[in-house]
Amino acid sequence: MRAQKSADLFAPDAPQRTAQAVPLAPVPPHRSAAPAAAPPARCAELWLGVRVLADAEQPHAAQKILPALRRLATLAQRLTPRVALAPPDGLLLEVKGSLHLFGGADGLRGEMDAACAHCGLRGTLALAPTPLAALSAARAGRPLVVLDSAQLIGRLSPLPLTALRWPPGLLDRLACIGVRTIGQALRLPRAGFAHRFGAAQLKDLDRLTGHASDPRERFEGRMRFRRRRELSFELASRTALLGELGPLLGELERFLAARQCGVLTLECRLWHRGRPPSRTVLRLAAPLADAARLAQLLGERLGTLSLPAPVHACELRSGLPVPRGLSSGELWQPGEHGGSAAAGSLELIERLRARLGSEAVHGLACVQDHRPEAAWGATEPGACPGEGSGACRGVASRPLWLLPSPRRLTERGRLPRYRGGLRLASEPERIETGGWDGAEVARDYYIGLDTHGRRLWLFRERNPPHHWYLHGVFG
Amino acid sequence: MRVFCSSFPVSADLSEYGEALPPREDRPQELARLLAHPAIWRAGRAARMPVWPSGFPALDKGLPGGGWPQAGLIEVLPSRLGVGELSLLMPALAAVTRRPGARWCAWVAPVLQPFAPALEACGVVLDRLLIVQAHRSGVRPLSLWAFEQTLGCGACDIAFAWAREPRPRQIRRLHLAAQRGSTLGVLFRSRREAGEASQALLRVAVEPLEGGVRVTLLKSRGGARGPIELKWAAQGKCVEQA
Numbered sequence: 001m002r003a004q005k006s007a008d009l010f011a012p013d014a015p016q017r018t019a020q021a022v023p024l025a026p027v028p029p030h031r032s033a034a035p036a037a038a039p040p041a042r043c044a045e046l047w048l049g050v051r052v053l054a055d056a057e058q059p060h061a062a063q064k065i066l067p068a069l070r071r072l073a074t075l076a077q078r079l080t081p082r083v084a085l086a087p088p089d090g091l092l093l094e095v096k097g098s099l100h101l102f103g104g105a106d107g108l109r110g111e112m113d114a115a116c117a118h119c120g121l122r123g124t125l126a127l128a129p130t131p132l133a134a135l136s137a138a139r140a141g142r143p144l145v146v147l148d149s150a151q152l153i154g155r156l157s158p159l160p161l162t163a164l165r166w167p168p169g170l171l172d173r174l175a176c177i178g179v180r181t182i183g184q185a186l187r188l189p190r191a192g193f194a195h196r197f198g199a200a201q202l203k204d205l206d207r208l209t210g211h212a213s214d215p216r217e218r219f220e221g222r223m224r225f226r227r228r229r230e231l232s233f234e235l236a237s238r239t240a241l242l243g244e245l246g247p248l249l250g251e252l253e254r255f256l257a258a259r260q261c262g263v264l265t266l267e268c269r270l271w272h273r274g275r276p277p278s279r280t281v282l283r284l285a286a287p288l289a290d291a292a293r294l295a296q297l298l299g300e301r302l303g304t305l306s307l308p309a310p311v312h313a314c315e316l317r318s319g320l321p322v323p324r325g326l327s328s329g330e331l332w333q334p335g336e337h338g339g340s341a342a343a344g345s346l347e348l349i350e351r352l353r354a355r356l357g358s359e360a361v362h363g364l365a366c367v368q369d370h371r372p373e374a375a376w377g378a379t380e381p382g383a384c385p386g387e388g389s390g391a392c393r394g395v396a397s398r399p400l401w402l403l404p405s406p407r408r409l410t411e412r413g414r415l416p417r418y419r420g421g422l423r424l425a426s427e428p429e430r431i432e433t434g435g436w437d438g439a440e441v442a443r444d445y446y447i448g449l450d451t452h453g454r455r456l457w458l459f460r461e462r463n464p465p466h467h468w469y470l471h472g473v474f475g
Numbered sequence: 476m477r478v479f480c481s482s483f484p485v486s487a488d489l490s491e492y493g494e495a496l497p498p499r500e501d502r503p504q505e506l507a508r509l510l511a512h513p514a515i516w517r518a519g520r521a522a523r524m525p526v527w528p529s530g531f532p533a534l535d536k537g538l539p540g541g542g543w544p545q546a547g548l549i550e551v552l553p554s555r556l557g558v559g560e561l562s563l564l565m566p567a568l569a570a571v572t573r574r575p576g577a578r579w580c581a582w583v584a585p586v587l588q589p590f591a592p593a594l595e596a597c598g599v600v601l602d603r604l605l606i607v608q609a610h611r612s613g614v615r616p617l618s619l620w621a622f623e624q625t626l627g628c629g630a631c632d633i634a635f636a637w638a639r640e641p642r643p644r645q646i647r648r649l650h651l652a653a654q655r656g657s658t659l660g661v662l663f664r665s666r667r668e669a670g671e672a673s674q675a676l677l678r679v680a681v682e683p684l685e686g687g688v689r690v691t692l693l694k695s696r697g698g699a700r701g702p703i704e705l706k707w708a709a710q711g712k713c714v715e716q717a
Contacts, residue, residue, distance in 0.1 A: 345579055345630035352607055352621055360608045364591040364601045376591035381579070381605050398593035400561045401586075452555045453683030472590060475561035 043149040046096040049134030050076075050112060051141075052089050052121040065089065068119045074221040075115040078258045079108065084131070084216035090139065092131045092216055105145050128152060130210040136163040136182070153209055157183025164204060170197060182208070225255045225263075225318040234273070234310035238302045241270070241311060242295060248316045249298075253291040261321030262287025268298060268316055272309040280305050283358045285346045285381075287324040293347070300354035349381055370433045371441050372402060372471060397447070399457040399472030406469035409458070416458055416468035420451035424458075432462065447474070522696035527633075527659065530566020534690060537699030538677070543567055548626075548650040548660040549677040552669050552693070556586060558683040560663060562707065563690065564635075569598035571632045581605040581625045583636040584618035605631070619645055626660045627652035633659045640668065647674040669693055 052072065054065045066088065073091055076083050079102065082094035095108055102108045109125050116123035126137035129149040133156055137144040140163035146155045159182045161171055174197065179185050185193075186205060194202040206212035227248050235241050245268070256262055266282040280301050288294060352361045362378040369375045409416040416422050426447035434440045442462035447455055457472035509515075516522040526542030528535055535541045543549065543564075553560040572580055580603050582589055591601055607625065609618035622636040626649060634653075641649075641662070653660040666680060678694040687706040692698045 348579070348624065348628045348630045349605070351624055351628075352609075356607070356609055356617065356621065362606050362608075364589060364594065364604050364606060366591045366595055366601065372590070372592075376588075378606070382602055398590055398596060400565070400590055400593045400597075401557060402588045402590040404588055452558065453685075454555060454557045455559075456557075473557035473587065475557045475559065 042147065043096070043129035043152075045094055045129060046099065046147065047128055047131040047134040048093040048095045048108065048112065049086075049126045049128065049131065049136075049138040050091040050093070050116070051124045051135070051138035052091065052116060053123075054121060065121070068121055070221075072115055072119045072121060072123075073219045074255070074258060075118065076112065077219075077221060079111060082216075083219040085219050086131075086135055086216075090135050092135060094131075095127070105147070109143075128156075130208060131214050131216055132164075132204065132207045133209070136208065139163045139165070149210060153183075153186065156208065157181060157186070161185055164208070166201060166204075170201065173197070221258075224320060225252050225316065227251055228313060228315040230313045231311065234312050236307060236310040238299075238305075238307075241314065242299050242302060245298060245314055245316070246291075246295060248314070249291040249294050252294070252316060252318060253289055255318075256289035256321060256324075259321050260324060262289040262324035263318045264288075264322055265319035266294065266298075266316065267318075268301070268314065270305075270307065270311040271313040271315070272307070273312055275309055277315075278305060278307060278311075282354060285349045285353075287322040288350075289324060293350075297350055297354040300351060304355060345382075370431050371439070372398070372431075373405075374434075374439070376402075397474075399455075400475040401473040403471055403473075406459070406471045409468040409470055411468055416448065416460075416470075418448075418450055418456065418470055422448040422450055422456070422458070425449050425455070428460075430462075431459075443469075445471070516696050518697070520697050527567045527571055529563075530570065531563075531705050533703055534705060537690075537692065537703050539696045539698045543659055543661075544676050545659055546654050546657040547676040548646065548653045548662060548674070549679065550646075550662050550664055550673060550675040551679050551681060552664050552666045553681040554666045554683070556663075558681060559688040559707075560681045563681060563688055563705070564661060565594075565597045565599070568633060569600075572600040572603040573598065574632075577603050578630055578632040579603060579605045579625075581607060581631050581634040583607045583622045583625055583634060584609040584638070585635070586637050603632075619649070622660070622662075623649055623652045626658045627656045629656040629658070631656065631658045633661065635661045635663065637663045639665070643672050643674065650674045650676070 050072070052065065052069060054068070069085065069087075069089070069091060073083050073085055076091065076093055080093050080095050080098045084092040086092055093112075099105065099108060102111055105127055109127075112125055113123065124138045124141055124143060126134050126142065126144045128134040128137060128144060128146045129152055133146070133152060134144075136159060137156070140159045142159060144155055146152050161174060161180060161182060161184075164182070174180070174185065179188065182205075186209070190202060193205075203212055207214040229244065229248055231244055235244065252263075252266075262284075264284050264287055266284075267279060268282070269277045269279045271277045282294075282297055282301055284297075349361055359378075361381065363381040363383060365377050365379045365383075367375055367377050409418050409422075411417065412421075415424075424446045428444040428446055430444050432442040443459040444462060445457060445459045448458045450456055455474035456470055457474065458468060459471055460466055460468050510517065513523050513525075521539040524540045524547075525545040526538070526540040527545055528542045529538065551560050551563070568580060571577060577600070580599075582604065585606065585608075589604075589606065594604070595601055605625075607621050609621040618636065619638060619641060622634060622638070625631050625634045625636075641664070646662070649660055649662065652658075662675065669678070669680060673694070675694070676696070677692065677698070680691040680693050682689045682691075684704060684706075687704060690703045690705060692700070692703075
């Protein structure tokens with residue numbers, strides 16, 4: 001209950017009590033031995049503070065640290081949705097909820113260490129119930145793990161005040177009165193401290209111990225993926241180009257996996273020397289995040305692309321990531337034992353579209369219109385309303401094949417001819433409509449038999465000059 | 476006894492059974508059990524295979540197995556484009572698309588525009604149709620490539636394709652792809668190419684009749700010989716399914 005009492009002392013409405021030289025916080029004896037088994041976190045929030053240092057082996061590492069930190073923040077979004085940047089060298093993650101998902105504090109630190117290594121950084125990690133405490137411990141180079149808010153002040157006390165990054169002149173003045181650690185600063189009277197060293201510093205101490213709220217701006221990564229890669233030499237072979245795109249696709253896959261999203265469009269640009277870049281856009285039927293399948297589709301696309309010159313750089317730009325429905329794999333192959341073909345069917349459409357163009361693969365739908373050329377439409381495959389739409393029910397016999405546009409027939413004695421004489425085999429069916437949109441038709445349709453025994457769908461214009469046209473084949 | 480084994484991945488080498496054969500009095504039953512395997516076709520009898528009913532009882536009687544095969548390539552050779560070869564397949568197409576859980580029914584490189592109202596009037600569920608305009612680029616191998624992808628991916632029940640002068644090697648590839656994807660591939664070819672060798676399961680010549688078609692099985696595994704005459708149903712071109 002001592003911690004509860006100290007919380008009262010720290011309440012912002014009780015500064016008058018601190019005037020009587022009451023210590024800012026009672027300091028329990030420091031316990032150095034960590035508990036053997038990781039206990040559950042007993043705090044409202046748990047923050048993982050990361051202080052990164054550039055790997056000294058890499059050239060110009062110091063300039064690259066902020067981009068690397070942003071990359072690290074993007075990777076860290078896999079561990080928790082609440083990630084905040086603390087420039088110039090810090091990163092904060094709220095991990096209370098994800099602690100048990102990644103094997104406790106040790107597992108989480110392992111994940112974060114691997115992420116740091118991937119970004120070419122060395123990181124110091126500390127876990128504490130408040131963001132500033134976690135960050136200060138990490139900046140002091142102490143890998144603290146504090147899972148209980150009651151222990152926070154005791155564990156923070158030995159840390160040097162320099163970890164708070166206060167102005168050097170202020171730290172010198174504090175050192176003059178013998179205050180060098182956080183614990184010593186917390187023992188000072190509040191009113192005097194605010195008066196002599198500034199209200200902002202008192203606020204910092206309150207945030208450090210969790211007695212003042214410390215909202216952190218949430219890090220938002222880039223919405224779209226965009227990455228360019230310079231090739232080490234110019235390439236003209238498509239296979240080699242696809243190989244060079246592999247790492248970019250791998251990055252795209254990780255980018256999408258962190259967001260649990262897929263892409264619907266992916267643009268690939270290939271840069272030539274002294275010419276405008278060639279670009280090709282992949283459009284997908286369903287959100288996709290699999291690098292291998294994207295590489296396969298991109299390979300089909302590149303196969304149809306003609307390159308004017310060798311390529312010296314390539315770039316991938318994704319469309320907006322779309323949430324991807326995660327599904328389980330099928331036990332059965334499609335078609336056997338009732339295994340459904342849902343996944344394979346989209347894969348087929350994408351592969352065909354990658355090679356033939358997106359408009360080359362479509363579905364069919366009926367449109368309620370009496371004009372034959374307007375009575376059907378191309379749709380997205382599988383998007384047509386199923387059986388029972390009844391759009392075309394009740395029509396007289398229609399041919400299975402329709403000509404793209406009516407074909408003018410020659411005539412002899414007012415009867416049509418098509419590679420020989422035609423015999424009319426039906427009563428006329430009049431279609432006269434469409435006056436409202438400028439595509440008015442006035443036709444008499446007949447079924448005709450040609451010399452090869454085919455049934456054709458013919459019409460004669462009602463308006464002069466009464467030409468005959470072929471419009472369909474019954475097949 | 477002549478035993479033909481189709482290209483199913485099963486071992487049907489009868490000589491291996493020489494040692495393991497049971498006592499003499501049990502042999503007929505054992506042999507009958509062995510020969511009941513669907514991959515074994517004994518010439519002189521109709522082959523057994525999973526089929527889609529064609530919708531014409533007279534044709535079903537003549538076709539090996541009683542319908543169009545569910546997996547494999549067949550060829551339809553009409554005397555002219557549009558003499559009734561498509562109407563011949565419409566009842567089967569309609570029945571397949573109306574099945575619950577039906578896969579795609581693809582039309583690869585159709586020569587003209589398939590007319591949706593007529594298809595729906597035949598009972599075809601348009602939702603399951605996939606039209607692939609592969610000849611748009613004017614490159615012939617691309618339509619065969621698209622056909623092979625469609626057959627081999629296992630996402631289609633039926634795939635129609637129109638090709639001009641495919642080579643026997645390409646037909647063999649298509650047939651293997653159709654078996655891999657358990658898809659019925661229907662290749663429409665000109666009647667003039669009937670003399671060429673082909674690996675297809677079934678080759679069907681189609682000629683027009685007044686109000687129907689005359690179908691001749693040029694090649695089949697134990698199917699009917701001689702022409703089969705079919706009449707369209709009175710109302711339209713398609714036979715209504717029960």
